[in-house]
Amino acid sequence: MKSVSDKPTAEVKAVASRRPKMVSWLRKRAADLAPFATLAVLVIFFGLASDSFLDIYNLRNILSQIATLSIVATGMTFVLLCGQIDLSVAAVATMTGVIAANLFSEAKLPEIVAVLAGIVVAGIFGSVSGWGTTKVGLPSFMMTLVAMQVANGAALFISKGKINYNVPPLLKSLGSEYLGPIPLVVVMGAIALIIGHVVLTYTRFGRYVYMTGSNRVGAELSGINTRLVIGACLVISAVCAGIAGMLNTGRLGSAQSYGLDSFLLDSITAVVLGGTSLFGGQGGVKNTVIGLLVFGVLSNGLNQIQLDIYIRLLIAGLILLAALLINNYALKLRSVETEIES
């Protein structure tokens, strides 16, 4: 039996060596490299086009700008990887910020309790979305769309539309202080990404997420509780959104029922730009990091160069479109390469 395994190994190697190794490697890695290439092109372009872009303070600025978004994007990565979507992240972030601030300023609860309560409420939202998606069987698109509405409504109801400047000091310091030269929000964002990466890459749960996203029926027929996996991902996403929302109130020094809407589209854009598939099973936090950087560099860079402010949004949209098309093309190259090899 042992001898059987040796020969085919050689055969496979022989097939692979018929093509130039470098080209083959590049084509296979194209999907991973494409977002890198996009990032590099953008950095070089903005570096040449603007004097201030490559300034160390500006680079730090970019990181601060994407810091809270990266926490949302970490959660979104889990959700997209198991083949679902979470449309409620922005609303949950807003609502959680309002609730934490309100519990602290109006209910006079200790700040740590207010913050933990915010996390719990966000988790409950995620669980309800998860329940609707897995037990009831509604599409996560619909379930989280409704959750978005409810969370927006709750934020408006609790805040009564007013701006609350009495934010827990803990959040204020996390949102505005520095660890050495690095803003604490950036540290928080990095921690979220690192934890997300470790969970997805090195734990059993992470494997289940990928396998569920790749073939849900298959995972179910292998005795995996795919409902639990999907539900957990939606909870993770909601909790990440809640934490990001609270940090954001600390960064701004105020909590309000509007202003975070961009979290939703930005987080999905960043995750997908990095090469994570909307259909599940492919991608990861590594990809999300690149996607976030592309996103951050693009929005910051367009502000640095002399450009009519009315055309910026349009340009940004077109560049994102191009980046997505390149990603998609790269993905096809890889699948072709895998077929040739087999």
Place this chain on the structure above:
Amino acid sequence: MSATGQLDKTAQKVILELRNLSKRFGGVNALIDVDFDLREGEVHGLVGENGAGKSTLMKILSGVYSDYDGQMLLNGSLVRFHSPADARSKGIGMIHQELSIFPHLTVAENIFSGTQPLTKANTIDWKTMRQQAAEYLKELGLAIDVNSLMGDLSVGAQQMVEITRILFSGANIIIMDEPTSALSLPETKRLFSFIEKLKAQNKTVIFISHFLEDVLQISDRVTVFKNSRRVAVRENKGLTKHEVIELMLGSDSRMLLQAYEEDTIASRNTPNQAGAVTLTVHNLTYNGVFQDISFTVRDGEILGLYSFVGAGQLKLAQCLFGVEHPSKGTIEFKGKITKLRNTRHAKKLGIAYVPENRRDSLALDKEIFKNVTLVQLDRLLPIFLRRRLEIEVTTEKIQATRVRPALPNLPVGALSGGNQQKVVLAKWLVKTPELLILAEPTRGMDVGAKEEVLELIHELRSRGVAILLISTELETILANCDRVIVMHKGHLTAEFEGAQMSKDNLLLHA
């Protein structure tokens, strides 16, 4: 043209004729020198085992395959269809076993799908469409409301609407593939009286079926295929089921002899060392699919479940693995009556399930080792993944199941179908199961891979695993099972053991 094409009646006019038709797929002959003639206004039964050539012939007639050797004459002139649309335009319509209907549209819309009548403003003329559809149905004597949704009708009624659609889009030859497999007895009767009506209108029907009683009941003539050849054409008058089975199998069938007379096969089927009862199924019912199924499987035995496609056998398998939940009846596993809550529950008890479609249980874009360890990952490691351990376990299992190449880091999608199936088996061998349910484990595999998979199954049998082998392939069942149960349209019809296990007996009861 055969001697029967004499000068008796105009109704005996031959409208379709095949001469020396052959079709090869690579090195495999699917049809060899087939002659076939179809008389106008007849119902022509087509029978043969799986792989005898029926479906290839059907696909040539309906325009799916256009590269074949030999000639096809339609109304005396040479034709070659290049696409299904081409065949349809020449008057040949096909009713597939899986109906191609639009369940969310009305009966009228289904009848006119693609050819809706238009108003002057180029919008759909609903009124004319409904009226005409109603007329068509009435003309064929069908009392079906044109406004009801297609999906709300019974399968039998859907079939008749489908036939109506094909007839009024100009077909005069209708090929029906297994039309009765999903029908109840009264529905079958209704279909047959409908077919009689079509005959009266001088339409011609090719009736392909595994259900020999049905074929013998409705056909005027019967053509029998065996091993890619047409072996007989008979007038139905006086023909018996036994004769047809004999024609299908051939009295000199080597397969038949091999299956249960020669020592080679018998040696693999070492005497039944079956031990304790592992699984007892009692009166299991899934409403609308199968009823009152009872049987047992013991340690160290292979119980075969033979049936035609669509007898409810796959739903039964799903019920035994907790994917579906039976409406009635009990499942007793190792002496305890068990309600299988879900697939996890079944897995924990030691039940393994290889589904009929391997794509249903593999993540093709993921590495072999990720697929293999998935089932028992929670037993292998608590929280953090250990790649080396996974690779070790996987390497051992895929070598044991003879996956080639045995490279744990290769994506499963890069393997051939047979090797993918071995990966599915390897998955379930990480921890040896108590009960292994196999649905069509060797379907679509080449001979070598098939043999390896079957050998593996026998190895498990000798290690005391209880095995339920579900298959629609006679040879697979006969050559590998200790006992066989037979299912027919949702009912258990027979059980055979030892010398009683023969092709004739199985075919007779399926």
